[in-house]
Amino acid sequence: MFSVVRAVLLKPLPYAQPDRLVRISIANPSHQYHDIGFSNVRFREMREHATSFSQLGAFFIATENMALADGTTPEQLTGARVTANFLDVLE
Numbered sequence: 001m002f003s004v005v006r007a008v009l010l011k012p013l014p015y016a017q018p019d020r021l022v023r024i025s026i027a028n029p030s031h032q033y034h035d036i037g038f039s040n041v042r043f044r045e046m047r048e049h050a051t052s053f054s055q056l057g058a059f060f061i062a063t064e065n066m067a068l069a070d071g072t073t074p075e076q077l078t079g080a081r082v083t084a085n086f087l088d089v090l091e
Helices: 002-010 040-049 086-090
Strands: 026-028 033-036 059-068 075-082
Touching: none
Parallel strands: none
Antiparallel strands: 026 033, 059 075
16 A cells, blocks of 8 residues: 555656656636646647746547557557657656
């Protein structure tokens, strides 16, 4: 049990500066909106005008089945769509 608690709650994230990572979403409890993402247009607008963040990246919560092929038998993978700079944000 301790291993689960440590891995989920106590162990720092495996990123260079995990204390500087934030997740932004939209919430409006009066309209029953909780943890809503941004449209592509709104995200680009935020990225262009952000002054409080060194970088903004995005991921799309819905996962997709994808195929990886190297010329032989394709392998089915589950993945998610992310912005081109997503991994740079995590460095």
